[in-house]
Amino acid sequence: MTRLRAYLRFIDRFGAIAILLGFWGIFLVAFAQHMAPRLGYLAGKPIGLDAPCNRPECDFSVFWPAGKLAQAHEFATLYSPPRFIDAAGQMLIPHFPYQTFFYMPPTLLVLAPLSHFPFEIAALSWIGFCIIASLLLLRLAGYGWAVIAIGLLSPAALIDYQLVQFGMLGGALMLAAIRLGQRYPVLGGALSGLFAIKPQLGLILPVLWLGQRRWRAFAACGAVGLGLCLLSYLCFGQGAWRAYLVQGRAQSVALLGAPFDAAGEQGWGASVYWMLRSFGVGTGLTGGLQIVATLAAFAAMLLVKWRPAQLCAAAVCLNLIAVPYEYTCYMTAYGVILAQSAQNRHWRIGILDALLFLWPSLCLVISIATRHELTPLIVLAALWRTALPRPAPVLPAPAQE
Secondary structure (H helix, E strand, C coil): CHHHHHHHHHHHHHHHHHHHHHHHHHHHHHHHHHHHHHHHHHHCCCCCCECCCCECCCCHHHHHHHHHHHHCCCHHHHCCHHHHHHHHHHHCCCCCCCCCCCCCHHHHHHHHHHCCCCHHHHHHHHHHHHHHHHHHHHHHCCCCHHHHHHHHCCHHHHHHHHHCCCHHHHHHHHHHHHHHHHHCHHHHHHHHHHHHHCHHHCCCHHHHHHHHCCHHHHHHHHHHHHHHHHHHHHHHCHHHHHHHHHHHHHHHHHHHCCCCCCCCHHHHECCHHHHHHHCCCCHHHHHHHHHHHHHHHHHHHHHCCCCHHHHHHHHHHHHHHHCCCCEHHHCHHHHHHHHHHHHHCCCCCCHHHHHHHHHHHHHHHHHHHHCCCCHHHHHHHHHHHHCCCCCCCCCCCCCCC
């Protein structure tokens, strides 16, 4: 029996390394193939349809036109799907079915300055800024270089680079806010208030401050968040907020009510909501069950006495459970906490660790194969692996002489 256990342990450890390096290598090659053609745009190559989403610079084809329209204060066009698609086509590639814009006005505080630059320069500048800012935030938060490198090259981060999204920066900001907030509550709270720009990436943080009774952090979070909302009002006027509240929120509801498409963007989903929709649950019941999941995540964050070493992992996983609009491109912090957990175990990993880490890139393939989105189950497994305490092993008593 002892030999069998040693053999299984050997298979688990070296099988994990083989799986991790093999699939991660494939993902890195695919990433390079997807990103290399985009560099040609800087040399004057016409804008084309970029992998993996078949849109110019993926989600940046929404962000850049949105910034342009915000500069012009054309908010009726910005938040109207047909008018926005037409305007984006005039700026980029005509007659193309672009996605629509439904973010809150504080997001425009980032997008409007970016849109002053040419499209490709703005996209690559945003990617570069996110990498540098994320590296600095994670380093200030006390993460080692190995964990940072693994996190910023994790499958979730590679997806975020390709989509030109906020996920990597949001993940680094969340981890920095939590870690720095333990010593400097006002600074941690202020950093968490920046999530007014993209609230779903840090929804759990005010609950965390309440659970820890860090009132200064909670107050700083609210002050910075409200300050950004006020700044967006001063910059863009009441027209931006009126259009968002009337048209933008209606778009959000319509998006959540769309049928589940395993091969589409829902296949990259990471929320309880998308998982339930993939099993054919109706929108009304799904919405109710998502509220239950959100309240359960908040209760766990409030009531469980998380140890300092487990706090970041718990917050990252519970935030993914709490938010209905989540995708794997927002899971860079998830990659960081898994890397930190592996380092805490002196890099002794098993097949489960490898599969958890690789999941953001495997998610779409699994969704297409099974017709179901399973990421919340993976997140719960990661929560168990990284944040939940385990009993110490019972050592045999020394032999009596």
